[in-house]
Structure formats: structure tokens, C-alpha cells
Amino acid sequence: MLTANQQRICIGPVVPRNAEDPITVLLPSPSSGHPSRYVIQEGRLYEMQMIDSEGLRSWFIGDTIQSDGSIYIITLLDPIFMFIPILEFARLKTSKSAGRFLALSDIFESDQYTSLRHLSHLINTESYLSSICEVQESRDTMTFRLDDAKVMTWLKRKVQVLEEKFLTIPALVDSIAYTESMSEACRTEAIIQSSLKLVSAYLPDSWATKLADEYQFPELDKLESRTQLPLISDFGKRSGMDMDEDAKPKETKKPKMTVGQRKLAKADKSGMKPLSSFFAKKTT
Template structure:
């Protein structure tokens, strides 16, 4: 009996992701730059929401997919990411500020045109609404022009930190018992995964009266802890850019897709559950 997956170019993988509501039942996998690392990174864009891919694998395990056994027991899962994180480096570069010069106002299509990265064009429908939170906006002849505003970015980052801090404090007794300063560090540690140290993380830490070196040291400790617990088995290739159902293993530039390493977000999640479990909650 023929297997349902025998004609696939690559072995099947397990992906936990929202089901697109569109008529074709597909989302778009976009090749973008990671806002902190500046590496090519793939995101899922569906129903006006942007998701990042994470990867998790236990040392031993496999999946039974109908009549097929997937030897690779890893799982991909998508989590929502605020588009402002991804768009922030583009808007920062587009204003071309210099010293006291606050920079230029630009239109969205000009800002989102990045040579070699057509994926940003898919974000045109949501970019304006989100970036108005962190930009000055001028409207001329029914056309909107945007310029990043540092004070608005700082306000937005502080709101993010305090929202995450409130969420962390409700995870369990282990977190609820932490002091205000420790919770702030945890929250900043989470959003630093998508923020460059200069200028944003430095400005944020200064505003919250935190030591940026201490925040970065926390990140190194978490990375070391995660790597010690991770499986040595290499990760499979990322999904390719295009539709979710696309089985091609190449990016839009024709290069083989990179091996997927455990995403930064999955490190925090795994560490979080491990510590909460130890506390007996």
C-alpha cells in the first residue's frame, strides 16, 4: 500500500500552527532578517498575524503520522511575534538620522522595499497600523509618511516589559515570590531576544535602572543551561518560503534552507517550565 508521503521531496515534520482561514487554507512563510541577529529567518504570516518558528526535541522520540513513522520526534511550533520587533530595524535605517537631525519621513512601500527580501512586502497590510505606535506620522494628499520616534519606541518597550512582568508573576509560586526588580530582569531578558543592544536595549535598561551587562549575563547562563539539556541530534531544515504546504527545501534566493536551530524563544519556554516544575506548582 502506497504511503501518503512517498512523493514528498523531504520527510514530513510535525508543525503546530494556527489553521489559516483563507479559501486556500495556506499561510505565507516569509524570509526576513532577524531583528537582533540580522540573520535570514523564516516567519509564518497568516490572517494578518506574524508568527516565529520554534523547534523543540527530546533526546528520544518519534511520531506516528497515520501509517507512517516519523523517526525525527522533534516538533515545530509557531508563536505570535509583535511585527514592530521585526520592522523596527527597517524604520530605524530608513529615517537616516544623524546627530541632532531627526531624519526623513518615508512612505511604507519605500521603507519595506528591501532588496533580496520580498517577504517584507507581505507585511504592508499591517505595518502602518502597528508602526504608528512608534512613529511620527504625517499625511499629505491622502498619503502617509512615517519617521521613527525614539521616545515612542521607549514607551512601547516599557509597556511590553510591564505586560510581560505581570504575566510572569502569574506563572506560579516560584515567580510570584520574586521581587519587582527580578521580575523586571526576567521580562527584559525575554524581549532582548528581538532587540539590538544598541541603541534599544541600552536605552531600555537605563530607563528601568537595570544593568545591561547583568541582563546579557543572564542570557548566557540560560543558553548554557539549555544547550546542556538539548539533544545532540541536528535539527531538520526549516520550512521553505512560500505556502505552508510547499515542500521545496530552498529559500527564495535559491540557496538551501538553513538547518533550524532551537529558537531563542524556545529556550526561555523550556527553562520556564523546568523551573516551575521544580517548585512543585
């Protein structure tokens, strides 16, 4: 049971009354590699986002006052976003080799991130992995290796799904300069670009750039010299409650950039720990 000092105000999905207790786990953020907090319950993965009160308010909880006036938002996260950077590191791809196939238990083995083992027990983990991996099956085991073509197909489908649902979500519509003065072509491109940026917020820079290079926005490029569309902010980069308090502020990269980098204006990750550092074996 939580003490008064441990209580927090959380907003999350409705779960059955007899659902198992949620567990909070420390995992590398799929976009930055920073250690971040996530929640696992009933075989599903959730991200935690904190809306900071900046110390300006408190909560009354029962007969107590909770000084932390922040709100914690818990939302369902597609685990494939988490799997992509893990699998990319684990396959050990080189210029001479497509990399290695790994069993489920080996993919999520880490001395520094022991909570990774919980990912192997999520609902439909093998199905998720199959959607982005080459799969080898033997009589009693399945092994997986990340397949770049499958990953790109899956990511583009994610963008498409967001595009199709965009106009039904007011918060997304409000995130772009969606005005009657815009041409239909510009509005369509703005919706696709915003959907692309939202998906990319859950990806490492390398994959965000590859995904951006799959898209062209000729009408928005024409508009760029006259106005700047207020696209979706970097809210996705705050997912998982980044635990690295020393993280440097995001800085816009300077030219020379690729087309994909210019589209996404990705942040400079210098000074951040690479994802591979979290999977290295401890030395004695």
C-alpha cells in the same frame, strides 16, 4: 499537499477552518539580523521555534515514518519588534539630520528580502507604525519616520504588561529564584528584570542596552554578591528559527560595559552580518 518527507509536527494557534493557507517567509531576525523563518496567516505574523530532538526520535504520520522528530512551535509575534530595526536603518539618521520619512511601500522594499513586502499587508500595519513613528499625512498618503522616544515608551509598556501578567504564567514564575526567603522588594525586582530580559531578547543590542539603562535594581544588586538568580534563559534569541548554521556561539561581553550591558549580559555579535546588509540594493 505535503509529501511524507515534507511533513512536520507543528503546534500553533487555532485558526478558523476556512482560514487562508499560511505562508512561510524568510525575514531578518529583529535581534540578530540573521535570516530566519516566520509564518504569515490571516494578516498576522508568527514566529517559528524548533525544539530539536537531537536525532533521538521520529514521528509516525499516517502510514509513514518521519525521521525528523523535532517539534515546531508557532506563536503570534508582535510585528513592532520586527519593525524597529527595519525602520531604524531606513530612516538614515545622521548627526545633522533626524532622518527621512518613508511611505509604507518604501519601508518594506528589499532586493534581498523580497518577503518583507508581506509586512505591509499585515492587519493594522499603519497603526503599528504610528505607535513608534512620527507620521506625516498628505491628501493621499502617509509617511513614517522612527521616533526614539515613542519606541522607548512602547518598549517600557511591553515590560510593564509582562510584569503585570508574570505571576499568572507558571513558566515565567519558575524561571526565577522565586522563594519565600526573598524579600518582597527582591521578588518584585526579579519579576521586572525577567520581563525586561524577555522583551530584550527580541531587540537589537543597541535597543536592548537603551532599554536596560531605563531600569535600576538596587535590591538585586545587593543580592548579586551572594547568589545568582537563574533568570529567563536566552530562549527568545532562538525565535524565528535562525537559518544561519555558521553562527558563532554566544559569548559574554567583557568589561568595560555600560550599566545596561551588565544587566543583560548581551552576546557578542562579532562575525554576524549587520541588518543593513539585508536591505542593500543588489549591484550588477
